[in-house]
Amino acid sequence: MKPSTKAIRFLETLQIPQGPSAGTPLKLAPFQKQFVKGALADGVDVGVLSIGRGNAKTALSSGIALGALLGVWDNQPAREILIAARTRDQARIAWDFAAQFSWSLPDEIQQRLTFRRSPRLEIEYEDENGSHVLRGIAADGKSALGTAPNLVLMDERGHWPQDQGDALEQALLSGLGKRGGRALIISTSASDDTHPFSKWIDEEQAGVCVQEHRPAPGLPADDRASLIEANPGAKYGIGADIQWLEGQARRAIARGGSTLTSFRLYNRNERVSGETRDVLLTVDEWLACETADPPPREGHCVIGIDLGGSASMTAAAFYWPETGHLKVQGSFPANPSLADRGSGDGVHGRYIEMEQRGELSTLGDKTVPVAPWLVEIMRQVQGETVTAIVADRFKQAELSEAAAAAGVTCPIIWRGMGFRDGGEDAERFRRAAFDGKVKTAPSLLLRSAFADTVCLRDPANNIKIAKARSKGRIDAASATVLAVAEGARQVATPDTEARFICL
The missing domain is CATH 3.40.50.300 (P-loop containing nucleotide triphosphate hydrolases)
Structure with a gap:
């Protein structure tokens, strides 16, 4: 036997x-x-x-x-x-x-x-x-x-x-x-x-x-079929019944925050962070920003840039504040390959899938060459009205030289990523997301980035964004925060600055 x-x-x-x-x-x-x-x-x-x-x-x-x-x-x-x-x-x-x-x-x-x-x-x-x-x-x-x-x-x-x-x-x-x-x-x-x-x-x-027994990601927390998938015992009188699970799901949705995240992790068996310290956006808050039919690219555009080195990603976020349209593009050096990077970062084939979806590309060998990359970024908004490029002042010299080499003429706004500038930008981004002013097509790149993005607080309760894990890649989230926050500032202030059309 x-x-x-x-x-x-x-x-x-x-x-x-x-x-x-x-x-x-x-x-x-x-x-x-x-x-x-x-x-x-x-x-x-x-x-x-x-x-x-x-x-x-x-x-x-x-x-x-x-x-x-x-x-x-x-x-x-x-x-x-x-x-x-x-x-x-x-x-x-x-x-x-x-x-x-x-x-x-x-x-x-x-x-x-x-x-x-x-x-x-x-x-x-x-x-x-x-x-x-x-x-x-x-x-x-x-x-x-x-x-x-x-x-x-x-x-x-x-x-x-x-x-x-x-x-x-x-x-x-x-x-x-x-x-x-x-x-x-x-x-x-x-x-x-x-x-x-x-x-x-x-x-x-x-x-x-x-x-x-893990349901597909991105489903509503109270979706009945996926609740049963994660809790097969509910059909056989083992543990909680499906009515109780649905009730807990609705309560978690109403409370949001860490309550909803914990419900997804423990009761829906989803692979999401159970971190109770501040996250920039929870899974459900970010999913509310995704739509199968994003708004048109109308009005002026703001570009947020996060330059990476040899290991980290270089990312650009394009944001049209008048409609809320958001698009983000990431780049890695070609060496090592995306498969090897995914294995080293613990995300397996996720980078290859991002490349197949058109959200991630490779450029250069050991590092992403900034000037050619910037030329490619500006080509994606050719004919658009770009009011500003927003970037981390830590890379000011490098990006300024690349912008001059690439012939970029629109103004560059330098922001800090600490508790002062970073705190304001993070709060403006959150407000825009909660108000429904950030809409993008479903993006694996952004889902991955925001899942790894948490907020640190100083004694005065100011925040700045940081990685939830050492191998997390939050560059796309950082670029998005910069672009959306600057777009919110431009909408809130009189239009007195000159605008530049990318030719």
């Missing part, structure tokens, strides 16, 4: 230990059976499950851990089962499920179990093959050194501390090889593509079975 078949039969002999259905026999839903069959299949040593909060992923995995402790499908001597989580209290949740599931075991098996809650979380099982132990540990790599587990459960892997979590994962996986063990890695989605849990899902690997 296959290990997965033995595991499913064992799990369905248990009783639900808590909740409204406590005391009733456990009956696995189809998506749960799918995970057990995949994770315990021949040739698989890592099973990965990503699903919305409340769909019994921890309970299911804890039941599997109990079965491994009892040797239901692997009767090796001196078995060791490890439950790893972010903190000891988090590990105790899974440990408690395993302990409570044991209450429905036959009396002769229960008599062989010993439970210890201090100093370690342990369940010890004695049989004819010796002593076997199930242990709960926190995300500290040192606590797993020297172990040789038959099964490892990594609970909520997408939310472990980056450094400690990576160290623990490596220690656990290296220990599995000693016994031919398996790992169950379960979590709601991590906040971005760079997280190791996201890489387990995105990078195809031999011996890894992945089951992900």
Whole structure:
């Protein structure tokens, strides 16, 4: 009999230990059976499950851990089962499920179990093959050194501390090889593509079975079909029902901000930042700026520029304040390739997709040559009335020389990116976005940039924009803020300056 078949039969002999259905026999839903069959299949040593909060992923995995402790499908001597989580209290949740599931075991098996809650979380099982132990540990790599587990459960892997979590994962996986063990890695989605849990899902690997319940991005938070996709247990009485989820979605939409972001991350299982500090715009606030039918390019144009170096992107934002039309173009040097850059920045094929959509291009070799790039930028608004180019004063000398070489005659406005100029520009941009004065076609470039853009505050509560992660590329967002803020200033002040038409 296959290990997965033995595991499913064992799990369905248990009783639900808590909740409204406590005391009733456990009956696995189809998506749960799918995970057990995949994770315990021949040739698989890592099973990965990503699903919305409340769909019994921890309970299911804890039941599997109990079965491994009892040797239901692997009767090796001196078995060791490890439950790893972010903190000891988090590990105790899974440990408690395993302990409570044991209450429905036959009396002769229960008599062989010993439970210890201090100093370690342990369940010890004695049989004819010796002593076997199930242990709960926190995300500290040192606590797993020297172990040789038959099964490892990594609970909520997408939310472990980056450094400690990576160290623990490596220690656990290296220990599995000693016994031919398996790992169950379960979590709601991590906040971005760079997280190791996201890489387990995105990078195809031999011996890894992945089951992900994540809806397509950009859908309304209360979209019923995608809520069911992220929460398949709702159809089978597992966790919250769909009416409750829809009610929570509507409340999150009404509150907005971090409440809505958290709902998308945990309940919709979307890969969005759960950062509660200030973001420039939340996912939903930016999606409100996207439209399939952007307004026409009418009136004068303002161009915002963010010059990059060899690693960062160079970006230009074109904004027509009279209609709110926005268009943004990014550029990278050709060396290294976009595929290599995407791998290094932890976004995989996103840069290639941006290039295919016409939002990103390559120019030059190791760096983007500023003068030729500026010529190409001005060519895109040929015949348009350009009132100003707005740029960071930190690159004033470089851009001034390039503008002279490219024959650019329109005025250049220099802005700081600190708390003074940057704070004003960020607030003007936010106001314009909230008032519906920023409209653009759906842009993967801008979605990616704003997802990585957060606001820092000084003691006087002034803000400036910054990266949410070290490898984030927020150049397109910076250029957009500069262009939209200057456009808002021009609309708010009398039209006394000369305007320049690009020939």
